[in-house]
Amino acid sequence: MQTPRSRLSPEIDLDASGKQTGFLRLPYSVHRSAYGWIPIPIAAIANGNGPTVLLMAGNHGDEYEGQVALGRLVRDLDPGEVQGRIIILPSANFPAAMAGSRTSPLDQGNLNRSFPGDPAGGPTAQIAYYIEHELLQRCDFVLDIHSGGSSLTYLPSTLGRRPDTPEGVERAIELMRIFGAPIGYLVDGGGWGDMTLTAAAWRAGVRHMSTELAGGGQVTPAALRIAEGGVRRVLHALGVLTSEPPRAEHATRLMQLSGQDYYCYAPEPGLFEPLVELGAEVEAGAAAGVIHPHDTPWREPAIARFSRAGTVVCKRVPGRVERGDCLYHLVTELVR
Numbered sequence: 001m002q003t004p005r006s007r008l009s010p011e012i013d014l015d016a017s018g019k020q021t022g023f024l025r026l027p028y029s030v031h032r033s034a035y036g037w038i039p040i041p042i043a044a045i046a047n048g049n050g051p052t053v054l055l056m057a058g059n060h061g062d063e064y065e066g067q068v069a070l071g072r073l074v075r076d077l078d079p080g081e082v083q084g085r086i087i088i089l090p091s092a093n094f095p096a097a098m099a100g101s102r103t104s105p106l107d108q109g110n111l112n113r114s115f116p117g118d119p120a121g122g123p124t125a126q127i128a129y130y131i132e133h134e135l136l137q138r139c140d141f142v143l144d145i146h147s148g149g150s151s152l153t154y155l156p157s158t159l160g161r162r163p164d165t166p167e168g169v170e171r172a173i174e175l176m177r178i179f180g181a182p183i184g185y186l187v188d189g190g191g192w193g194d195m196t197l198t199a200a201a202w203r204a205g206v207r208h209m210s211t212e213l214a215g216g217g218q219v220t221p222a223a224l225r226i227a228e229g230g231v232r233r234v235l236h237a238l239g240v241l242t243s244e245p246p247r248a249e250h251a252t253r254l255m256q257l258s259g260q261d262y263y264c265y266a267p268e269p270g271l272f273e274p275l276v277e278l279g280a281e282v283e284a285g286a287a288a289g290v291i292h293p294h295d296t297p298w299r300e301p302a303i304a305r306f307s308r309a310g311t312v313v314c315k316r317v318p319g320r321v322e323r324g325d326c327l328y329h330l331v332t333e334l335v336r
C-alpha cells in the first residue's frame with residue numbers, strides 16, 4: 001500500500017542549496033478564514049555534500065530556550081559554514097508555540113505523543129505525520145530541543161534512548177559530552193512508547209538526541225547559552241558545520257533513567273511544598289515534598305517519597321498539584 005501524502009506543503013525547496021526561510025503551510029479552514037493555512041516556520045541551509053541534520057524546538061510550545069536558540073541560528077548561519085544540509089523547525093507545534101502552551105489550542109494535541117501522526121487528522125497529527133514521513137526521511141540525525149515546560153524545571157540535560165549496541169552507546173555518550181550540558185542520561189526501554197519523536201526517529205533509522213534544558217515556563221539565559229553552544233558543537237562533530245564552535249563550559253555527568261520508580265508523584269491533591277532541590281542526592285524512601293490539603297487544612301498533610309535513590313534532575317514548578325502529578329524525577333550513574 002502506498003503511504004498517503006502529507007497535506008503540509010513547504011514554501012521552500014528543502015533540497016535546494018543556500019539559505020531559505022519560509023513556512024510549512026498546513027491547510028486550515030475555519031470561520032475566520034475559509035481558505036487559510038497555519039504558517040509553521042521552517043528554514044533550510046545547505047551547501048555541497050554532507051549529512052542532513054534536522055534541528056527541532058517547540059515540539060512543546062511552552063519550552064522556550066530551543067525556540068530562541070534555533071531562531072538565532074537561522075539568522076546567524078551562513079551557507080558558507082555548512083557542508084551538507086541543516087533543516088530547522090524552531091516552533092514545530094506552531095499553534096502551541098503561539099499559545100505558549102505544551103499542547104495545541106486547536107486540537108489539544110501533544111506533538112510528542114502524536115507520532116506517527118495522521119495525514120487526515122487534526123493539525124498536531126498532521127505535523128507529526130509530516131515530520132515522520134517527509135523530514136525524517138531526508139535526515140541522518142535529528143536533535144530535538146526540549147526544556148521542562150511550564151510545569152517542570154531541569155538541570156540542563158541531554159538525553160537519548162539507550163542504543164542496542166555497545167558501539168551505539170559509546171557514540172551517544174560522545175555526542176552528549178560534545179553538547180556540553182552538565183547532565184547526560186540514557187533512557188532504557190520505550191519511555192513514552194511509540195508516539196514520541198524519539199520513537200519516530202528509531203523507526204526511520206535516524207540517529208537522535210534530545211535535551212531537557214531549564215524550563216519552568218521561562219527563558220533561562222544560562223540554559224540558552226548551553227543550547228546555542230551545544231547545537232553548534234554537535235553540528236560541527238557531525239561534519240555539517242565547518243566553522244569552529246564555542247568550547248563547552250561544562251563536563252557532562254553520565255547518567256541513566258531506567259524505570260517508572262525514577263519518578264515521584266503527588267499522592268494527594270493539594271499544595272506542594274518541595275523538600276529537595278535540583279541536584280540533590282536522595283535515598284530510597286526519603287521525603288520529597290509535603291502535600292498540604294488546603295481544602296481541609298485541619299487534616300495532616302501527605303508526604304510524597306522517593307521510591308529509589310538517585311540524583312534529582314527535574315522538579316515541579318507550580319504549587320497546586322493533583323494526585324498523579326509528577327513532582328520530581330531522578331537519574332542514577334550510568335551503568336554501561
Ligand SMILES: [Zn+2]
Pocket residue numbers: 059060063146147148149
Ligand atoms: Zn518537551
